[in-house]
Amino acid sequence: MNxxxxxxxxxxxxxxxxxxxxxxxxxxNKADSVLxxxxxSTPVGMYRNLIEMHTNSKLDFSGxxxxxxxxxxxxxxxxxxxxxxxxxxxxxxxxNINPHNIYIPHGEASDIETECAxxxxxxxxxxxxxxxxxxxxxxxxxxxNEPGTPFHSLTHAIELHESTxxxxxRFFESKxxxxxxxxxxxxxxxxxxxxILLLASGEKKADILFRTLFGEITTxxxxxxxxxxxxxxVIVDRxxxxxx
Ligand code: GLP
Numbered sequence: 001m002n003x004x005x006x007x008x009x010x011x012x013x014x015x016x017x018x019x020x021x022x023x024x025x026x027x028x029n030k031a032d033s034v035l036x037x038x039x040x041s042t043p044v045g046m047y048r049n050l051i052e053m054h055t056n057s058k059l060d061f062s063g064x065x066x067x068x069x070x071x072x073x074x075x076x077x078x079x080x081x082x083x084x085x086x087x088x089x090x091x092x093x094x095x096n097i098n099p100h101n102i103y104i105p106h107g108e109a110s111d112i113e114t115e116c117a118x119x120x121x122x123x124x125x126x127x128x129x130x131x132x133x134x135x136x137x138x139x140x141x142x143x144x145n146e147p148g149t150p151f152h153s154l155t156h157a158i159e160l161h162e163s164t165x166x167x168x169x170r171f172f173e174s175k176x177x178x179x180x181x182x183x184x185x186x187x188x189x190x191x192x193x194x195x196i197l198l199l200a201s202g203e204k205k206a207d208i209l210f211r212t213l214f215g216e217i218t219t220x221x222x223x224x225x226x227x228x229x230x231x232x233x234v235i236v237d238r239x240x241x242x243x244x
Contacts, residue, residue: 004213004232008241012201015237016045019133019199022233024053026131026195031063034123036132036190037091038069038143039083042199043133044090051094061097065126067119068104069134069143070184073157075107081171082107105155105183116155116183123189132193136200139163140208140221144184147220153186187225195231198223200240209236210243 009015023046027033037043053059068083077084084104092102103122109115123129134142139161145153146161159181160168169175190196200209212223213234226232236244 003230004227004234006213006234006236006244008244009235009237011237012045015199015201015235016043016049019043019046019197019235020049020053022197022235023050023131023133024057024059027059027061027064030130031060032065033063033130034065034067034126034128036069036129036185036193037066037087038133038135038199039086040135042135042201046133046199047091050091054095059095061095064097065101066097066103067123067126067129067185069132069190070182071105071107072179073105073107073109073112073181073183075179077107079107081177107179107183109183112157112183116157119155119183119185120189123185129193131195131197132190134190134196134198134223134226136198136205136208136212136223137164138167138204138208140212140223142187142190142223142226144182145187145190145222147222149187149219149222151187151191151219151225154189155183155185157181157183187222191225191229195233196226196229198226198232198234200234200236202237203239203242205236205240206242206244209234209240213244 071083075082165178172178211221217224
């Protein structure tokens, strides 16, 4: 596991601070870093720390470009459950990032295939992703790459699995309001990032984390592909590390 640096933080706040510090160091070293960003509840604390670092330690986002992993489809950017909205609220509106350097798949694109192909081109044009932040779904999904997604996949449209709709329904008024599709970077898109930062918090992630890091490398557990990457930071809290 030389390629994977595992850090067990004492709790969610500690995990969030440590993760933010990695991003801080990256951006200090390379002011024009290209960051891959994730949504979900896990990285919220990390974003809070980044905002504080921007305010107190002059962390400068003016040269940074960001690509988000995924977005529901169809969904409007003004919907408070869109990942676009999430990113504005949790990070972008609080820091000095140039709005032209923010990329999130368009949840209202009229031609979904063209949108996916363009997203890949935009990542290439930016020089590829330096540091990709990942959360993890209970079934090992990364971004919205559900079990069965081929490892060679690029940005593509997917049908959400029933279990994902169920677990994300808590954020919507009702389960019926959860969009049935999404656009996500593919597994290959994620694997092409130069460094990956995987975060997990809470006991409910303990089992999938174990399978991710020590289980068979299989498309049944999309996150297990990370064992094949040569530079991964895994920052988890004690609860999530229970089975490691
Ligand atoms: C969603 C997102 C993923 C995220 C996952 C886990 O389905 N598409 O990017 O990693 O949920 O979410 P949470 O961090 O809330 O557990």
